[in-house]
Structure formats: structure tokens, C-alpha cells
Amino acid sequence: MTESFSTMTMFTELDYSDYENDRVHFTCNNVDVINFSRVFIIILYSLVFILGFTGNILVVCVLLKHRKQATLTDVCLLNLALSDLLFIITLPLHTHYTVVKKWTLGSFFCHFSGGAHRTGFFCSIFLIVIMTVDRYVVILHDAKVVRYRTVKTGFTISAVVWFISLCVSLPSFIFTSETELSFGLGCSYIPNNDAWHVYNILSMNILGLGLPLLVMVLCYSRIIPVLMKLKSAKKQRVVKLIISIVVAFFLLWSPYNISLFLRFLDYVGKFPIDCDSVNNLKLSISVTESIAFTHCCLNPIIYAFVGQKFMRRVLLLGKNMSVRRGSSDSRKSTIASRSSDGTFIM
Numbered sequence: 001m002t003e004s005f006s007t008m009t010m011f012t013e014l015d016y017s018d019y020e021n022d023r024v025h026f027t028c029n030n031v032d033v034i035n036f037s038r039v040f041i042i043i044l045y046s047l048v049f050i051l052g053f054t055g056n057i058l059v060v061c062v063l064l065k066h067r068k069q070a071t072l073t074d075v076c077l078l079n080l081a082l083s084d085l086l087f088i089i090t091l092p093l094h095t096h097y098t099v100v101k102k103w104t105l106g107s108f109f110c111h112f113s114g115g116a117h118r119t120g121f122f123c124s125i126f127l128i129v130i131m132t133v134d135r136y137v138v139i140l141h142d143a144k145v146v147r148y149r150t151v152k153t154g155f156t157i158s159a160v161v162w163f164i165s166l167c168v169s170l171p172s173f174i175f176t177s178e179t180e181l182s183f184g185l186g187c188s189y190i191p192n193n194d195a196w197h198v199y200n201i202l203s204m205n206i207l208g209l210g211l212p213l214l215v216m217v218l219c220y221s222r223i224i225p226v227l228m229k230l231k232s233a234k235k236q237r238v239v240k241l242i243i244s245i246v247v248a249f250f251l252l253w254s255p256y257n258i259s260l261f262l263r264f265l266d267y268v269g270k271f272p273i274d275c276d277s278v279n280n281l282k283l284s285i286s287v288t289e290s291i292a293f294t295h296c297c298l299n300p301i302i303y304a305f306v307g308q309k310f311m312r313r314v315l316l317l318g319k320n321m322s323v324r325r326g327s328s329d330s331r332k333s334t335i336a337s338r339s340s341d342g343t344f345i346m
Contacts, residue, residue: 037286041098044290045091048297052088055300056081072134075154077303079161080127084296087120091293102184107177110187114176118169122207124296126161129212131303136219139226168203171196201264209257216246245302249295256292259284
């Protein structure tokens with residue numbers, strides 16, 4: 001495994017440090033790829049962290065403030081925001097690793113970075129699937145399921161999703177560890193046998209893309225015709241929103257999963273081994289990975305901010321904060337005025 005690829009793609013968990021058939025990887029000149037990827041990762045991850053952290057924190061604050069009026073959907077949205085936040089807080093670790101070109105944060109954060117990153121990713125994907133199925137059930141079978149759509153049910157489903165996500169991500173917690181590499185101490189996903197490499201690819205492509213996309217397509221293909229029959233002025237907006245959800249998910253995650261699959265073919269010797277192919281593949285993984293991670297910024301927009309009820313809550317929260325700030329400023333101004341008047345009188 002070369003220095004560049006290990007540094008660039010810690011979170012792809014494909015840092016195969018013990019290549020036996022990777023002779024070309026050691027002789028290829030990929031300085032341009034390394035430099036571009038580092039700059040690209042630092043800039044984009046910083047933007048994703050700022051936007052994603054701000055948006056998801058706002059979602060959490062609004063939902064917690066109105067927790068007494070919470071619904072099953074609100075509970076899912078809350079856990080979706082929390083899973084995105086877990087995913088997002090690992091990005092500064094990755095950025096730091098990319099900047100300093102070696103791992104300096106210790107063994108605990110190395111294990112945490114790999115495991116938390118994966119747990120947040122899978123939990124976010126699974127919750128999106130749950131919300132898709134919930135929409136399908138509500139629209140097509142509302143009378144039969146309305147009594148089961150309680151807050152308690154939402155917490156139970158969310159707890160199950162977190163548990164499954166943790167189980168699926170357990171190898172990442174275990175096998176992501178500090179490793180002595182040619183450029184110094186690194187943090188790499190190095191399992192004890194090839195089966196875990198296969199598991200890594202299959203879990204990403206099947207659980208992370210294939211099944212979620214299949215569920216979305218099946219559910220929304222049934223939902224859209226029902227909405228089109230409704231005589232509502234809002235149906236066009238809802239249909240466009242549904243289509244945007246599927247398209248955004250597919251466009252952001254598919255290129256990354258395809259790149260990972262090609263990287264796996266390279267690992268098992270089924271991919272053409274030449275310098276151009278290797279450098280293009282490394283660049284593809286770096287770019288598509290960064291773009292895919294922007295999905296956590298879109299989740300608050302797609303699943304929360306587009307809802308009229310949620311937007312009213314956001315505006316109300318902002319109004320309340322403005323009123324409090326105005327009251328505080330008014331009190332400070334009054335105190336200062338009194339102090340000034342007193343000084344003038346004396």
C-alpha cells in the first residue's frame with residue numbers, strides 16, 4: 001500500500017498495506033494525484049463539517065424544544081440528525097490526518113474514527129429507509145397503521161437501527177488501528193484475513209446502496225401515482241421532493257460505491273494494473289468519497305426544512321431567540337443609561 005493512498009482514504013477502509021501483487025503501485029508517479037486530493041479533501045470536508053454540523057444541530061434543537069408534540073417522524077428525524085452528527089465529527093480527524101500526513105491522535109481515536117464513521121453512515125442510511133417505508137405505509141395504509149405510529153414505536157425502531165448499525169460497523173471498530181507505514185504512524189483498516197475485505201465491500205455496496213435504493217424505488221413508485229390522483233395544490237411539490245430524494249441519494253453515493261468496487265477488483269487482481277488506471281482510481285475514490293459525504297448536509301434540507309411544520313418551528317425558534325436577545329440588549333441599554341444618568345447628575 002502506498003503512502004498516498006493510505007493517507008488519502010483512511011475512511012474508505014481500503015488501506016491494503018500488505019499488497020503482494022501491487023508492484024506497479026510502488027513505482028507510479030502520483031504526486032499530482034496526492035496534492036490535488038489533499039487540497040480537495042481539506043476544502044470539501046471543512047465545508048461539509050460546517051454546513052452539516054450547523055444544519056443537524058439546528059434540527060436537534062428544534063425537535064428537542066418541541067419534544068412534547070413529537071411524532072414517530074420527529075423521532076426518526078432526531079436520530080437521523082444524531083447519526084449524521086456522529087458521521088460528521090469524524091471528518092476533522094480525517095482532515096487532520098490528511099494535513100499532517102500521519103496519525104498523531106492516538107490509538108483510541110483511531111479505532112473511534114473508523115467505527116464511528118461507519119456507524120453514523122449505516123445508521124443514517126437505515127433511518128432513511130425506515131422513513132421511506134413509513135411514508136409508504138402512511139399513504140397507502142393509513143387507517144390500519146395510524147394507532148401504531150407512536151413516539152414509543154419511533155424510539156424502539158431507532159434503538160434497533162442503532163444496534164444493527166453498530167453490529168454492522170463492529171469490524172471497523174476492531175480492525176481500524178494504528179499502523180507503522182513507510183511515512184510514519186498511520187491509521188488504517190487492516191483486518192486479519194481477506195474475508196473482512198470482502199465483507200467491507202459487500203456491506204457498503206449492498207447495505208449502503210443496493211438495498212436502500214431498491215426500497216426507495218419500490219416505495220416511491222407506489223407513492224407517486226397515489227399522490228398524483230389527489231386534487232391538491234401541493235402534490236406537485238411533494239412529487240418533486242420525492243424524486244429529488246431518490247436522485248440525490250443515487251447520484252451522491254453510486255459513484256463512490258462503484259469506485260470502491262473497482263478498488264476491490266484491483267485488490268484481487270481483476271483490474272488492469274498500470275499507472276494511469278491506478279492513479280485514476282485513487283483520484284476517483286478520493287473525489288467521489290468527498291462528494292458522497294455531502295449527503296449528510298442535505299439530510300436536514302430534504303427531510304426537515306422542506307416540511308412546513310418544521311419550518312414554522314425553525315422560524316419560531318429564531319423569533320424567540322431574537323426576542324430574548326432584544327430583551328437582554330434592552331436591559332443592558334437601560335442599565336447603561338441609568339449609570340450614565342447617574343454620572344451626569346453627580
